[in-house]
């Protein structure tokens with residue numbers, strides 16, 4: 490208990506402010522100042538609205554759908570903007586890691602979709618069950634057929650827990666089986682498990698799936714967070730932590746992989762490559778990994794963070810919209826241009842966010858940079874012009890490396906590091922300022938993005 494109290498004290502803003510050195514403070518104020526400036530310059534584009542009667546359907550009202558609806562409302566006068574999504578709750582998913590790390594409470598990521606639907610848009614509270622781009626229409630779960638002039642596909646992705654033999658979502662939070670991706674409730678239940686594990690120690694097992702996934706940094710962050718909780722309770726020596734990477738790397742950007750490899754080695758986190766979780770036996774607490782070199786590997790666990798395979802929602806996979814061949818075809822990612830996210834075969838269809846079949850970018854940060862590009866192309870077309878805006882693959886990941894420290898990894902399609910605050914926030918340094926960005930500044934920026942002003 491004393492330890493837990495100390496941890497909360499450590500994480501308290503006042504305590505942090507006291508321990509902040511001058512260099513850190515200057516760095517942070519510079520970073521947040523620059524961030525604010527960036528948001529202002531993007532939002533304050535006083536462009537006259539274009540008059541239009543276009544009918545735009547947005548399938549999915551999560552991060553991308555809401556951000557796009559807000560931006561389109563700001564740019565168009567008279568257009569019919571229809572959001573279609575059956576989910577009433579809105580989840581700030583980057584907050585799931587913080588909930589599962591005992592840093593934020595379970596309600597931190599939760600709000601409602603209704604709060605962000607712009608006044609000039611209509612929200613149909615149903616899921617799309619069928620996409621028919623040949624007839625420019627979608628059909629909702631209740632059978633309502635809606636035609637469109639333009640379609641934005643922003644459905645996000647589907648967590649495929651069934652892809653792991655023996656896995657049952659109902660068991661998350663029981664018998665050491667955690668999963669931070671599932672929901673805020675599952676993230677909170679996973680924290681309860683981690684809290685106990687940090688007291689007792691044992692075998693901790695971490696992994697990522699072999700599919701494309703959203704926020705590939707989250708499983709790594711969570712491994713670091715677990716390590717730090719154990720250390721804070723003087724129980725690190727009682728635990729064995731094993732991270733199982735799906736490929737030969739910990740991270741797709743080589744320089745970041747190398748940094749993480751060193752950090753894992755320094756922290757005593759055993760690392761294995763080319764292992765994919767194929768089955769789990771929750772009763773016996775055994776995770777089975779499949780590996781080309783090692784065959785089948787069984788790992789006992791006292792605590793595991795299951796990250797499921799991910800793929801496109803069923804309605805997309807059953808439609809003509811995904812890639813028809815190549816590495817993104819079987820999981821149903823949308824066949825769009827990586828430069829402007831316009832569909833390769835249906836010119837009036839665009840994708841934004843996790844569903845887009847592009848080489849990088851399944852993060853909320855990518856949504857922030859993809860949305861203005863798509864909106865600009867769509868509005869330009871409505872106005873009879875052409876847009877030259879290009880999405881360069883920008884993705885970012887504030888990678889927590891211990892409580893109170895994080896690295897701000899920002900990169901593009903070409904694996905170039907593209908720091909937003911050069912000279913202030915070094916990408917591969919574990920900084921307190923980056924921790925504050927992740928735990929304090931990102932959520933307001935995200936909410937501004939939903940409202941079209943960041």
Ligand SMILES: Cc1cc2nc3c(=O)[nH]c(=O)nc-3n(C[C@H](O)[C@H](O)[C@H](O)COP(=O)(O)OP(=O)(O)OC[C@H]3O[C@@H](n4cnc5c(N)ncnc54)[C@H](O)[C@@H]3O)c2cc1C
Nearest residue numbers: 549551552553582583617644645704842843851852853854
């Ligand atoms: C644990 C975790 C940690 C993360 N950490 C970070 C981070 O640190 N930084 C970062 O930038 N990003 C992070 N992300 C990723 C980020 O949250 C996502 O990339 C982002 O939310 C994607 O936005 P989206 O609109 O594509 O999908 P979502 O926000 O998931 O929204 C998709 C919407 O589509 C709806 N939908 C689904 N199917 C249909 C259908 N058939 N018809 C209609 N609607 C449908 C859903 O109900 C949902 O509302 C994290 C995610 C997780 C899970």
